[in-house]
Amino acid sequence: MKLAVVGGGSTYTPELIDGFARLRDTLPIEELVLVDPAADRLELVGGLARRIFAKQGHPGKITTTSDLDAGVANADAVLLQLRVGGQAARQQDETWPLECGCVGQETTGAGGLAKAMRTVPIVLDIAERVRRSNPDAWIIDFTNPVGIVTRALLQAGHKAVGLCNVAIGFQRKFAKLLDVAPAEVHLDHVGLNHLSWELGVRLGGPEGENLLPRLLAQHGDAMADNLHLPRAVLDRLGVVPSYYLRYFYAHDEVVRELGTKPSRAAEVAAMEKELLAMYGDPALDEKPALLAKRGGAFYSEAAVDLAASLLGDGGSPIQVVNTYNNGTLPFLADDAVIEVQARVDKTGATPLAVPELDPLYAGLIANVTAYEDLALEAALRGGRDRVFKALLAHPLVGQFEYAEALTDKLIAHNREHFAWA
Template sequence: MSKLTVVGGGSTYTPELVDGIATGRSSVDVGEIVLVDPDTDRLATVGSCCARLLAHAGHPARIRTTTSLAEGAEGALAVLLQLRVGGQVARHSDETFPLDCGCVGQETTGAGGLAKALRTVPVVLDIARRVREVAGEGAWLVNFTNPVGIVTRALLDEGHRAVGLCNVAIGLQRLFAELLAVDTGAVRLEHVGLNHLSWERAVLVAGEEGVTDRLPELLAEHGPRLAEHVGTPLPWLRRLGMVPSYYLKYFYAHDEVVRAQRTERPRAEVVGEVEAELLKLYADPTVVHKPAQLAQRGGAYYSEAAVQLVHALTGGGPAEEHVVNVRNGQTLPFLPADAVIEVPATVDGSGARPLPARPVPPLLSGLISQVTSYEQLALAAALHGGRDRVADALLAHPLVGQYEYADTLADELVRLNAPYLPWARR
């Protein structure tokens, strides 16, 4: 049996992952799950809950907790990365400071997403280097840390065996299967784009007559449900003929979203309350099932996506198809080969290889190209620092895109995040 390590194991997400293993929704052969986190209180609470979930389900794996990354990662076959540098306090900042310039406040895209990338990339790279020292060159890093595309590219650029993962695709796959009344395993997605900038171009369903694209049927018969799910007007969704990720609303309805954000509570406040409630439940020794409140935390189907990917990377079986964040190569010819894209890929013990993609129409390729350029500049700012690099990345982002806003937001971003940016404190 293999050892699975979760860095950021004190996260309230972790019982979701462990529940997927405990209840048999994964064929991962795990003998030990090690939770690594610097927060000893959260680690003890979450770890105890995870141990109860496994024991109640009769699963033989044992939970171990540690604050030592070296101890936790030694001998691990796969290491899951689920960090939030700065916690919900930093997230609150990411979701609010861009609003002063009339720009979307969001923790994974726009100015807020850049702030998160600047805080996160150096920390993740340091962790990855230390993991490789104790786990060896063969260990896989499965990155669930946002912004997934930028963080995964940073890991790959340093030569780590890394694959990025998001739950958007698996969530839509589950929704499509429900609406079509078919088994989830019969549904494949023609998913294209970047992390949090993606579209479903086809919903391929295997049946008695072979594989057919059921997306037109979904749009015709279930359009209102899909439009509500992704936050898009129904007439426009049907004209598009695709299902965009719900993150596209930040681009397609920018001003509308900003108006709403100025009157709503930041998501960080809501999540903070949910986390406090979850931690109380996790501390209750009578809780032996995943709490229903965990669904309010976000990250639906995270456990299924993560454990299935780990199985494909470490199980030694035939290649499986997963939607992951991976090097572009020649898949999307309008992007650089070293860009990281989010597409279906064949995954086995040797890694993830993107499947061939149909030509991407200009309505999509233009936005994908612009955000890819931003991500390249964002990574340079995260690695090398500098206020002007931050401003350049913001200027390139389509949710900012004006030099006055880019300069103002860059100064505020650096001021707010200086405790996490060594170069900003010099």
């Protein structure tokens, strides 16, 4: 089995490598190729990756290359974890929207649109080159914004599934509170990527008793603190929103906060510098503790589980993924990409049935899906008018004056990435 990781020079990668090493019986990789145009980073990350495999006794071969075609050649699966423009572009995504009083964030709002527009054309080019090498290869997308990128891949006919670590993070937290193994916890996870709610927490599978009311009663304060939302919000909803919902439920408060502290991009850039220095230490043969602060917790477990199910019989039969709606949420088109529990096997991902949603959730899902339709159109075809319409449709923008100003700022800050600008 050969896997390729595009964006293999990311400081995330040792987290992924650690999971591959620990879970080698679930996903028996024989060859792993790390692909990245940044040769200096790739050398550091690749060296640590080999040492992690060696320490844990993994027999697989790890190679590195900046040649995309060579790296993905004959791969059974390709994981995408790239960031077009690097942390410098992220810094811009998180700052210029604030000038208009809108949330600055790299996966949603105006910053998320900028990231989607930079990313989609690059990802589609990579996917086409993968298809030329091996049309049967699966593409697992961890590149944000996952929902829009996955939809672009699926609409272009690629064998693709989107992956996010939000659900597995909740699963691990609930398992700890319930003092059970994570595999016993089933989530009623519904929504879009970075716009999802946990409607239920069940033991043993989809038919188990919903323990979420009990968890909220006993641990609601801690959950609310973790999400930076008032406890009353969780009590009134009776569900647990993903932390990205804070951008919608407390928009103005978040904007005020973001204007008074360093951006997350600046924090991550400093952290990456420190991590890369660590990775260069030939004595280091495990992922450093600092990596946990970088983000992407449990990404490796989710990636292994998904790849194992798509390529064989080793993964969990039910996982939270991003895939076509296909009637699951009746108020969305079949080709909308949703993030829900799905049955995953060699044929792909098939969403499980979802009960009728409260309009409180269905309305926001429909609104953001409409934005994603327009965002993908802007990413594929370009043009100022398409950018403007996508921004006007987004509930975190939604005003003509803001959309006009943000359109100009988005194009100005990303001109080098847009062939049409």
